[in-house]
Amino acid sequence: MPPAQQTLSKDRFGSLLTGVLDQAYGYAMSLTRNRADAEDVLQEASLRALRFYDTFKPGSNFKAWFFRIVTNCYYESGRTKKRRPETVEFDDVPRLYMFAQSAGAGLFDSGDDPATALMAQLESEQITDALEALPEEYRVVSMLYFMEDFSYDQIAQVLECPVGTVRSRLHRGRRLLQKALWQTAVEFGIVEKLKGQEAPA
């Protein structure tokens, strides 16, 4: 292969990688929950991506391709917690959990949309903490969905699992997240505050 082609190929790779490194670091942090481990995983993934760059199909989604390598590096690194998946009880977390709780608390009576009002009152840190506290199988899928704006299909590519598994984990993860956010809103007096707001005359 002529040298110009090799240089172009590596330069192009470097440019694509630079464009997704920040996001990939956030993803690595959500996997490892540890700065040193996230750095190691990202460095190993970058090297592996360079080594296997010829397996990337031009025109396909580089970010999803690289995130899959990050995922594999994480699972192969031995940094995954050697424990059984957490057992999560969903019976007490129905779908539309916050909608039902908001209706029960009378938040629809105040005039404003309760979802918008609740989210305006919750701090970024509280929302990020709630997501990061989800069990891993729900946290990782939710993170890819909320932070990276991946479709179900792209998340399935990144995690190398069926789309149905992504859908199920994402929907369940959202239910757990809604419950956690509602509990935070109650604990920090946000629900009481919104209940106290008078409806417009």
Place this chain on the structure above:
Amino acid sequence: MTDQTYLTCEEMFRHLEDYLDHELRAEEVERVEAHLAICEICAKEYAFEGNLLDGIRKKLTRAKMPPDLARRIAATLDATPASDDD
């Protein structure tokens, strides 16, 4: 047009999250939107869930990459041959 064109509230409930995620086929989207146009309760649930997801998305913060990490990765890659350099 058959009865299958119209979604019940139960069917709407099952489709809601996929609709919010733009994961429905075009014909399913049409049926969902036709239902939302005539059902105030489902429209209210849809608006609530949509605003909630938007609010979460806007407020989540990403861990910031240490500035020296990008430099270290770039240096390592510079010193490493690509797959087609072998």
